[in-house]
Amino acid sequence: MKKEIIILTKYKKQIEEELKELQNESRPEIIKLLREARALGDLSENAEYQAAKKRQGEIEGRIKVIIATLDVARVVDPKKENKDNIGMGSVVTLKEKNKSKKIVYEIVSTEEVDLLNGKISNMSPIGETLIGHKVGDSIEFNEMTLTVVSID
Secondary structure (H helix, E strand, O other), X not given: OOOOEEEEHHHHHHHHHHHHHHHHHHHHHHHHHHHHXXXXXXXXXXXXXXHHHHHXXXXXXXXXXXXXXXXXXXXXXXXXXXXXXXXXXXXXXXEEOOOOOEEEEEEEOHHHOXXXXXXXXXXXHHHHHHOOOEOXXXXXXXXXXXXXXXXX
8 A cells, every 4th residue: 555645735736847847858858868879879988878878867767756756645735724723834933932033844745845944844753743733832842842923
């Protein structure tokens, strides 16, 4: 049985566009480059051919990953989710007890994680801890006490 993954609607659109570009532009382009490189002769010492084969493998690998992701994905539209509780797609503002600095996280799927921009996975320790909480809730995490200030 395939394991379901949860992705946001905006991520689904993003990877569908990437898939289209890979299948309709990158793949035909790399096939053309391979043909041209083959025409140059000895493939064992042909750097252009080796580079094109490597790139072809990367393109085909990414296509497979996207198709597999879409095949098992359950798509969540944050606009239709309950905004009272933290869930997928929520942008959460937290405040650590006795500190003035606020922390902002967006809860996303594992495929969308971008720690530098505050995007954390729903399956990460902090993501799992936050899911289901409401504004005003105090949460204990890694010896910190966090208060949920807002949910967008």
